[in-house]
Structure formats: structure tokens, C-alpha cells
Amino acid sequence: MLTTSKQGTMPPRFTNPADLQNAERLCRQILRIEPAQRDAWHLLGIVAHNQGRNSEGVDAIRHAIALPAANPTALNNEPAAQQTLDRAVKLYRGALEQDPSSAAVYYELGREQLKAGQCQEAICSLEHALAIRGDWTEAQEALAEASLKTGHAEQPVDLLQTANQHYQLGRTHFSQQRFQLADQSFAAALQIDPNHQAAWHDRGAVFLNQGKMDEARRHFDKTLALNPQHADALCNLGLIHLLDNELEIALDYCRRSVKINPQHANTRNILGNVLRGQGKLGEAVAEFQCAIQLNPAFTEAHNNLALSYQTQGRIEEAVAHYRQAAEVRTDCAATHSNLLLSLFYVPENDREAHFREHEKWAAVHGRCSQIEHYENSRDPDRKLRIGYVSPDFRAHPVGTFIEPILKLHQAADYEITCYSNVTSPDEATARFESLVDRWRVTNWQNDDDLAATIVADGIDILIDLAGHTAGNRLGLFARKPAPVQMTYLGYGGTTGLDTVDYRLTDAVADPAGEPVSHTEQLIRLQHGLLCFQPPTAAPLVAEAPLLRNGWITFGSFNNPAKINAKTVELWADVLKNVPTARFLLKYPTFNDSETADYYRELFARHGIAPSRLDIRGGKLPFDEHLAVYGEIDIMLDSLPYTGSTTTCESLWMGVPVLTLCGGSFVQRISASILTQLNMPELITATATEFVSRATQLAAATEDLSRIRQAIREEMRVSPLCDADGYTRELETVYRRAWQRWCHHNRQSPQ
Known part of the structure; x- marks a missing residue:
């Protein structure tokens, strides 16, 4: 006969589908002999819930509750199936009336309160659970999480005695993007248990998110040494090699990961990116579609599928998936930017509607604290500090057009800083770095940190070279880290941000007198949109074929x-x-x-x-x-x-x-x-x-x-x-914009 302890033992957890099937078969055999066996009904409900049959699970657990001398633990599990807080609290209170010494009921009540954001109530319930069962690891971890969310970070640390407890706290920090604290927790777990696979892996994930690729690689390699079948470690190594543009190696890792776990949507997504990088667009599309089938709300997969369609020229399908991605993740600025860019490729694009979509982007993603006071000297004629921000300081069209300008800026009057958001530097990147006074790699800095760097650098005029293209830092420009901000070269329209003061264009691309479809003030360059640097490697002009x-x-x-x-x-x-x-x-x-x-x-x-x-x-x-x-x-x-x-x-x-x-x-x-x-x-x-x-x-x-x-x-x-003439005109534009700012901000900084 199935029994539960009077101490409120936690219901069994199943990790193998065969265990679920065997348990269900056993329960049904018992119930054929003894239909009122409450423990069998209770376990049958747990099995159904674990198999995703929540409605059947609720019915079975309710049946157990309705039986005489109801199992308090059965009351624990109905809320987990139906996920309704009010109902859960009512059931847990009823369970505690029947068995006030049930640690399990207090624990489950605390978990539900924690999910609902009722952290103080959760702490009270979990402390009751630990008063009954002081060695209960899960309750300690839940209490640590609740205490952390209330701002009492010192309390959970004192509770942590095992590697797994440190690990779980690290997971909490990681989920909230507190990577330094997550690193400390995972390191503490590994100090206690050097063979803790999950801690090795998740610490590697911390380093991956921080851009510390060598450390990330070392931790994932160690994870595989402990468990060669660790699908997530294989997947993340594939991602690292993808970022390093080592596509064949990345493909091997991703294929191995998929073979172990073909139902992992993120691995399918990364594999799709590898295939897209290899130009195998048809295969990439299939992987992204598979990822979406596994997880219909997977924003990144929708976005990557759209990008693949866009690369194939199937622009209507691309726009549709960009819209889906933007609807699933309304907080994802990059996906919304991709949609804005893709609309330029649509033949019947509505210009006014497109402009409104840019304004919507700014309203959703550009709302942040702005820097309001600048320490920059208001001298209108002094040497200016100019900052260029781009993900394309590499072999890329934007790099090609900005290079002659970087070469020819007058050092006596302009100090140039490049903020490089390049993810895969190349020979051109090194060349650009050699042309400027200061070079900063920024792709692992968030917008707030980068804004602080730019303020510390004393930049007077900050110039965006990307617009809404991939790798842009428009979130940075929304913070207004420089007194004067401009956008130029890399994008075919407005940023939508009122914090960007000027957009550089010309009289052909943006003739005067047209309906306003930009938030910036237009400056029309006499030398045109582009400064073309003739390629030194160009062959002679061939005769007409x-x-x-x-x-x-x-x-x-x-x-x-x-x-x-x-x-x-x-x-x-x-x-x-x-x-x-x-x-x-x-x-x-x-x-x-x-x-x-x-x-x-x-x-x-x-x-x-x-x-x-x-x-x-x-x-x-x-x-x-x-x-x-x-x-x-x-x-x-x-x-x-x-x-x-x-x-x-x-x-x-x-x-x-x-x-x-x-x-x-x-x-x-x-x-x-x-x-x-x-x-x-x-x-x-x-x-x-x-x-x-x-x-x-x-x-x-x-x-x-x-x-x-x-x-x-x-x-x-x-x-x-005429690169020299073009650069001189740009410098004149910069100087006049600076003089205007000084004129309107005459008061010296305090």
C-alpha cells in the first residue's frame, strides 16, 4: 500500500517518462482493488500533472482531498496543477488545519507566495517549514531567494551550507543578471564540490555573458570532462566558436548537442545561426522553424528566421516574423529595430506609418534616465572631443565610408574616440584603431556603463553610425551622454529619438519641403551622403563585355x-x-x-x-x-x-x-x-x-x-x-553644432 509520512514528505519527483507510466499503472491497479485509497488518487494526480495533463491532475487530487481523513500532502499539489494563488492559499490553509505540523504545506504555501511576489509572507511560511524540518535544502534555498528579493542579502548567505545551496542562489542571481554575485555563488559551490557539473556550466554561462570567452570555454570544457553528454555545454561551446567565426567547429558542437537533446529550442536556434553563417540558408530556415515549433514564443528564433528570409530576398515573410518577434517580446529593442530596417525593403512601404513605428520604438525602448548636466567647457572655439559609435569598424560598407574621414580629421582641433561595438574584429578593425586618438571596445558594456564611460571621456559630440541596423547602441543615445548627438551614414532614416539632435544627409536624399519623417534636425551636406575611398586593389577598367x-x-x-x-x-x-x-x-x-x-x-x-x-x-x-x-x-x-x-x-x-x-x-x-x-x-x-x-x-x-x-x-x-573636402565640411558642421550648443548653454558647469 502507498503511504505518506506524517511529517508531510514531499511528493515524489519523476525524471524518467517510464517511471511516470509505471507509477500510473500501479495507481490504477490499486484503485481497481481499493477505489477509496487516497494515496493512490494523490499520486495519480501528481503523475498526470508531471505529464502535462493538468486538468486530470486537479480532478485526481480533488478526489483524494474529498476522501475521509484527507491526505494534507494532496492538498499541497492541487495549486501546482491549477496555478491559482487564491485557491492555493485556501487549500494550504485547509491542509494546515488538518496537519499543522506539515513542513511540506508550509513550503508549498511559501513557494506560491514567492511566485506572486509576496516575499514577506513567503519568508514567514518558509521559516515555519524550516522550524519543523531544519535540514530541508529546498526550503532553505527558497528562503534565501525570498530574502534576497526583499533586499536582505546577508540572511540567505548564512543559510547556505551545501554546494547545491550556493548553486541555487547563483541561479537566482543569474536570472536577475547580477553576474558578479552569480559568479561568487557558483565559485562557492565549486569550492565545496569541485565536481558540481551544473556549477561549472553555469559559471561558464556567467563568463559568456560577460564576454570572457576564454574563461567560459574553460568552464564548459570542464563540464564536458565531467559529463561528455552535457548538451548545454556542447551548445554553448558551439556559440563561442560561432562568435569567433569558427563555423565548422561550431557546427560540430551544435550537431552533437542536438543529437543528445533534439528537443532543445535554443540549440536549434544556435545551429541555425551557424548554418546561416555558412550560407546554408535553406537548412538554417529549417532549424529556426524547428526551434519555433518547440517554443512558439521564442523571440530570437522568430527574429533569426526573419533575418534568414530577408537574406533570401523573401521580404514579406521576413517582415511577418519580425512582427511576431516584436509582439512576443515587446521589450526587445533589437527585434523592433530589425523590423524598422526590414520595412525599408518593402516596395509599398507607407512612409508616414514607418515614421510612426520609429516613434513607437523610441517611446517603448528610449524611455530612460537622461544625463542633464555636463561638465564640458562651454568654450565654442576650443579643441573638440568627437566620438563615433559603430558595430561596423571592420570590413563593412560603413567602415569603408568612414575610414577616409578618420584619416583626415585635423588633430589640432579634434580629438577622436571610436566606441567599437564590433563582435568579430578583422584586419580593418586594427587599421581603424590605428587612425584615432582613443579606441574603446564596448560590445560587452551595457548602455548605462557605456554612457558613464563617454561622460568620463568628456565627449562633446557623439555620432551614431548605425541607426537601427544590427549591433546599434541607440539605447546609449537615449541616455544623452554627450551634449550634442548626431546620426549619420549607417541607416536609411530617423532614429526616432528626440535625444539625437541632428541627422546628416543631403539635398537629393532629403530634399527641402517634404513632410517631416524624422525627429532630428536635418543637416544637408554639400559633398553628398558618402565619401568614397577608391580601392587601391581595383583592376583597370575592362572593355565593354x-x-x-x-x-x-x-x-x-x-x-x-x-x-x-x-x-x-x-x-x-x-x-x-x-x-x-x-x-x-x-x-x-x-x-x-x-x-x-x-x-x-x-x-x-x-x-x-x-x-x-x-x-x-x-x-x-x-x-x-x-x-x-x-x-x-x-x-x-x-x-x-x-x-x-x-x-x-x-x-x-x-x-x-x-x-x-x-x-x-x-x-x-x-x-x-x-x-x-x-x-x-x-x-x-x-x-x-x-x-x-x-x-x-x-x-x-x-x-x-x-x-x-x-x-x-x-x-x-x-x-x-574629395575626402579632404568632405572631412573639412563635416568638421565645419561639428563646430557650428557645438557653437549653437554653447550659445544655448552659456552658464558654466558647476
Whole structure:
């Protein structure tokens, strides 16, 4: 016969599904013989609850309660099944009337009160439980947690006598992101028990969150030495190697982790990120979908699935999953930023609604304490301290465009600090660091700490180079750590923050007189949006390929996120007008067969045979990449988001770029570049004009050859490549902004 002790023994905990099945079978056998056996009903309820059948669990435990001389422990478990605090308290009080010496009832009551945030009541209940059973580890740990939440941190430490108690306190600290205290607790656990697997692993997780990768790796390796089948340790080692861009090693760790625990959503998510990093987008999508199936509320998986769809050019699906992710986690600023960026790629994007979405981001994620008093000297003409903040001080378009400016700032008048949020530094990162007065690595600092660093550095003007792109620090800019703040270069629109004073643009991308869709004051640069640094490794301009091929080759090297169905339809209309022409699409992600097939299908919908398409993936050395421009006669721009880096590279390699200028900043980037080159004939205003101009260019073969040989020299002497003039104009903008601030803040700092 099943029995429970009079001391209120805790109900059994099951870790093996077979144990649950055996227990259920035994209970039902007993109840067939003795239908009023209250312990069997009680255990049957626990089994049902452990199997997720909560309603059946409640019914079984209620049946046990209804029997004469009801088992007080049965009363303990009904609230765990139905999770209703008021009902739980009522049941626990009833249980205590029947057995006031039940430590288990006091413990369960304390746990329910703790869940509800009633920490003082929980402490009272748990102290009663420990007065009855002083050696009860779980009750000690719960009391430690409750005391910690009330601010009495010294009390729980005195209670901790075992490694597991220290470990559980560490878990509490970790869940509240108090990583230093968590580290101390896990270290204390390991001092008592050097073979405590969970403490080794979770201390590694602390180091991982602090960016201390070597220490994290050492702790995960030790975890595996103790237990080679530790799926979480394998997963986290995979994550570390992913962050180090060691993708093959990361893939091996993640595969091993999935083999041990295929139902772990986070491992599936990290595996998806590894596969996406390898360009295996179809496989990555499958892993993210699996993670979402395992955990439908998994924000990161929705976000990563959206990013994969975006990389494949499936922008509508991307936007849908970004929205889902943002709805699941309304507090996740990065996910909301990803949604804002993705909307720029949507052909029929509502500009006004998009602006309101930026304002919503600021209202939700930009509400924080702002720095109101600055110690900066109000001298309007003194040497200024300029800070640039970016995750892209690396081989990246933003890095390419900011590098000549960093080189040419006048040291006598400007002290430059770069706040680098780069996660995977490269050779370019080291080069940028050598160009500036001060270099700070910031990606492991939270916004408050980084704001304090910037204040201590005495930065006068802080410039955001990322906007809402990946790795941005707009939460930092919301805190206003510098008297003057600007945004520039990295993003196609407003930050939405009223703490960012200025956005740098030009008269083509943001013409005067348009409806306001920005929170910043616009400063229009005469030199245009971009400062292009001609690549030293560029091959000579090749002759027009039509001369050797006998046909025109159109092309695009733009990111597939910019190449939506409407863009393909426009290009297909051009190909129909020039029936002998071919089209070359090149981008690293076209290595993924699903992505390449998707674009073949898009062209086929408009009657363009696959034989007219040359779709290439993979990543080439930079000089070889530039050489491929020599295979293109005319570049066709994307819409609504035009090229920028690819437009500049194409023109430098002598290839004309035909663009369709639209109604927003991102639709006018190429037009801005072409305006600086005085090439208005390559700027069109309608789809009809675009197709007509492309057809005319394709027919004017002699003009194409002439234009091709002339573009590079025209570009070399244009404002686009005038790095010195561009930097001087920027410095003038900085100086005037500083003088305005000084004028409005004349009182000296106290």
C-alpha cells in the first residue's frame, strides 16, 4: 500500500517518462482493488500533472482531498496543477488545519507566495517549514531567494551550507543578471564540490555573458570532462566558436548537442545561426522553424528566421516574423529595430506609418534616465572631443565610408574616440584603431556603463553610425551622454529619438519641403551622403563585355534583401525589351541553392528563361570581386532600396548604374551618388522611364564604351572622392553644432 509520512514528505519527483507510466499503472491497479485509497488518487494526480495533463491532475487530487481523513500532502499539489494563488492559499490553509505540523504545506504555501511576489509572507511560511524540518535544502534555498528579493542579502548567505545551496542562489542571481554575485555563488559551490557539473556550466554561462570567452570555454570544457553528454555545454561551446567565426567547429558542437537533446529550442536556434553563417540558408530556415515549433514564443528564433528570409530576398515573410518577434517580446529593442530596417525593403512601404513605428520604438525602448548636466567647457572655439559609435569598424560598407574621414580629421582641433561595438574584429578593425586618438571596445558594456564611460571621456559630440541596423547602441543615445548627438551614414532614416539632435544627409536624399519623417534636425551636406575611398586593389577598367560577347549583359550585385518581386518584374521588362540580353546576379548568399532557385522562379513568372540568367554566389577576394564588374555592361539598380557601396564600386569599375529615384531616403541613395558625378541621365523617375532608358543605353553600344572608359576619372575628381573636402565640411558642421550648443548653454558647469 502507498503511504505518506506524517511529517508531510514531499511528493515524489519523476525524471524518467517510464517511471511516470509505471507509477500510473500501479495507481490504477490499486484503485481497481481499493477505489477509496487516497494515496493512490494523490499520486495519480501528481503523475498526470508531471505529464502535462493538468486538468486530470486537479480532478485526481480533488478526489483524494474529498476522501475521509484527507491526505494534507494532496492538498499541497492541487495549486501546482491549477496555478491559482487564491485557491492555493485556501487549500494550504485547509491542509494546515488538518496537519499543522506539515513542513511540506508550509513550503508549498511559501513557494506560491514567492511566485506572486509576496516575499514577506513567503519568508514567514518558509521559516515555519524550516522550524519543523531544519535540514530541508529546498526550503532553505527558497528562503534565501525570498530574502534576497526583499533586499536582505546577508540572511540567505548564512543559510547556505551545501554546494547545491550556493548553486541555487547563483541561479537566482543569474536570472536577475547580477553576474558578479552569480559568479561568487557558483565559485562557492565549486569550492565545496569541485565536481558540481551544473556549477561549472553555469559559471561558464556567467563568463559568456560577460564576454570572457576564454574563461567560459574553460568552464564548459570542464563540464564536458565531467559529463561528455552535457548538451548545454556542447551548445554553448558551439556559440563561442560561432562568435569567433569558427563555423565548422561550431557546427560540430551544435550537431552533437542536438543529437543528445533534439528537443532543445535554443540549440536549434544556435545551429541555425551557424548554418546561416555558412550560407546554408535553406537548412538554417529549417532549424529556426524547428526551434519555433518547440517554443512558439521564442523571440530570437522568430527574429533569426526573419533575418534568414530577408537574406533570401523573401521580404514579406521576413517582415511577418519580425512582427511576431516584436509582439512576443515587446521589450526587445533589437527585434523592433530589425523590423524598422526590414520595412525599408518593402516596395509599398507607407512612409508616414514607418515614421510612426520609429516613434513607437523610441517611446517603448528610449524611455530612460537622461544625463542633464555636463561638465564640458562651454568654450565654442576650443579643441573638440568627437566620438563615433559603430558595430561596423571592420570590413563593412560603413567602415569603408568612414575610414577616409578618420584619416583626415585635423588633430589640432579634434580629438577622436571610436566606441567599437564590433563582435568579430578583422584586419580593418586594427587599421581603424590605428587612425584615432582613443579606441574603446564596448560590445560587452551595457548602455548605462557605456554612457558613464563617454561622460568620463568628456565627449562633446557623439555620432551614431548605425541607426537601427544590427549591433546599434541607440539605447546609449537615449541616455544623452554627450551634449550634442548626431546620426549619420549607417541607416536609411530617423532614429526616432528626440535625444539625437541632428541627422546628416543631403539635398537629393532629403530634399527641402517634404513632410517631416524624422525627429532630428536635418543637416544637408554639400559633398553628398558618402565619401568614397577608391580601392587601391581595383583592376583597370575592362572593355565593354558586349564587344566580345555580342550581347548586352545587365547585372546587379546588390543584397537580395533589396531585390524583391517588384524589382525583378522591372528588370524582366528590360530583358523583354532587349531580347538578346543576359542578366548576371552576384551575391554571396546565392551559393544557397534555395535562394538561387527562388530568383529563377521570380524571373520565370515574367517569362525570362533560366538560360538568360547567370546567378553566382560565394565570396571572392576583393580584387577578384571587383574584376567581375568587368563582365557587366549596365548595372540595374534595385527598388525601393537602392545600392550604395555596389553603386560606387560599379561606377569606379566603369559600369554605368541606372536608378529609379523614389520618394524616400533609401530610394534616392544612388541618385545622390550620381548627382555628385553630374550624371543625371542615369536617374529616372518612373518605371516606364527606367525601362525606356535601359533599352536606349543597350542600343547605344558606342556610347557605352565611351562612358565606360570615362567614368573612373570623372569620379576621381568629383566631390564623391574629395575626402579632404568632405572631412573639412563635416568638421565645419561639428563646430557650428557645438557653437549653437554653447550659445544655448552659456552658464558654466558647476
